[in-house]
Amino acid sequence: MNEFEFIKSIQQRNYKRSGLRKGIGDDAAVFRQSYQDTVTAVDTFVENIHFSRKTMEPFHIGYRVLAANISDMAAMGCDPAYYLISIVIPKEWTEQELHEIYQGMNDIANQYKLDLIGGDTVSGSQLVISVTIIGFVDQNKARYRSDAVDGDVIFVTGTLGDAAAGFHLLSEGNNNDMDKYNYFIQRHRMPTPRIAFSNALKELNRVALNDISDGIANEANEIAEASHVTMNIHYDRIPIHQSLKDFSAEQQRAWSLSGGEDFELIGTVSEKDWPYVLEIAASTNTKVTSIGYVTNHQNLNGHTILIENGIGKQLNKSGYTHLK
Ligand SMILES: Nc1ncnc2c1ncn2[C@@H]1O[C@H](COP(=O)(O)OP(=O)(O)OP(=O)(O)O)[C@@H](O)[C@H]1O
Numbered sequence: 001m002n003e004f005e006f007i008k009s010i011q012q013r014n015y016k017r018s019g020l021r022k023g024i025g026d027d028a029a030v031f032r033q034s035y036q037d038t039v040t041a042v043d044t045f046v047e048n049i050h051f052s053r054k055t056m057e058p059f060h061i062g063y064r065v066l067a068a069n070i071s072d073m074a075a076m077g078c079d080p081a082y083y084l085i086s087i088v089i090p091k092e093w094t095e096q097e098l099h100e101i102y103q104g105m106n107d108i109a110n111q112y113k114l115d116l117i118g119g120d121t122v123s124g125s126q127l128v129i130s131v132t133i134i135g136f137v138d139q140n141k142a143r144y145r146s147d148a149v150d151g152d153v154i155f156v157t158g159t160l161g162d163a164a165a166g167f168h169l170l171s172e173g174n175n176n177d178m179d180k181y182n183y184f185i186q187r188h189r190m191p192t193p194r195i196a197f198s199n200a201l202k203e204l205n206r207v208a209l210n211d212i213s214d215g216i217a218n219e220a221n222e223i224a225e226a227s228h229v230t231m232n233i234h235y236d237r238i239p240i241h242q243s244l245k246d247f248s249a250e251q252q253r254a255w256s257l258s259g260g261e262d263f264e265l266i267g268t269v270s271e272k273d274w275p276y277v278l279e280i281a282a283s284t285n286t287k288v289t290s291i292g293y294v295t296n297h298q299n300l301n302g303h304t305i306l307i308e309n310g311i312g313k314q315l316n317k318s319g320y321t322h323l324k
């Protein structure tokens, strides 16, 4: 199959979004959206950095790369609508495997009602998939890392450390572990971006949000820096899955604080709005946990404090980083 046949084979027959004027098939895509703000992000997924043949089936590669991008849209409080795929394909990858990658993307795109509207296909020595995602949000309702203020409640969705546990099991586990801890493996391969929850918060005037791709130690600090506040987090309030307790205390700690790739949300809201957040959590079937509070401490602003046994210590960025 040549490049052009490949593009034809991955093209959607019908588009879901009414604003689309031109999808795949011209020099660029065209969409129209007159009254909302447009939100866009790009993330890249590289063989042996983000996944390996051992950790992911082709279907999961597609699913996971789009999930990461949808999660950034959740972190912005916006509704994702369109995506473009740039793919570098090594010759070792079969036609069948490539289609499975696209089936993975298609699966999650259908769940979140996204249209694939363009991309680029080239050959190369390593599988690299880059996704550009485009979404829409009501004017002035995009959620920024810079919106946390003194007195806010800090919350997270879901449980943390699941994806890192899954990655550990896929890399080092035996067959028994794979069955017993299938939940963690699924969470690594097929994360759940929290779009319904974050979009349902749109009635609130102010929410600070960030998604947890590198680990809460990173993302809490990103909010602290952007908002010039101190983030205070109780270690024993960080929600973990019951089965994570089967692992050592060191593993639980490393995975829940800096494992990354959970694609949960960390956010802050005023104390007054916290009961409303809990209502939205219930109505969108999303686990949400309060893990601490925001303060304004002149010399600690821009930092995160982790409180354990009543003692607070600075929690430095410790998650995954691509450049040393
Ligand atoms: N090479 C680059 N050129 C221009 N802007 C960049 C580049 N890399 C990152 N950015 C920008 O820096 C900011 C932070 O990017 P970062 O990738 O850390 O966020 P993220 O996508 O939420 O994290 P993750 O990649 O872990 O999902 C974003 O505004 C992003 O667009």
Ligand SMILES: Cc1ncc(C[n+]2csc(CCOP(=O)(O)O)c2C)c(N)n1
Residues within 6 Å of the ligand: 043, 044, 048, 049, 050, 051, 052, 055, 068, 167, 213, 214, 259, 260, 261, 320
């Ligand atoms: C084969 C393999 N090796 C290592 C990891 C771990 N890993 C890779 S990138 C990343 C952080 C998010 O990256 P980004 O900032 O690009 O979103 C983490 C925790 C993996 N998933 N697969």
Ligand SMILES: [Mg+2]
Residues within 6 Å of the ligand: 042, 043, 068, 069, 072, 213
């Ligand atoms: Mg991202």
Ligand SMILES: [Mg+2]
Residues within 6 Å of the ligand: 042, 043
């Ligand atoms: Mg990024």
Ligand SMILES: [Mg+2]
Residues within 6 Å of the ligand: 071, 072, 075, 210, 211, 212, 213
């Ligand atoms: Mg992000």
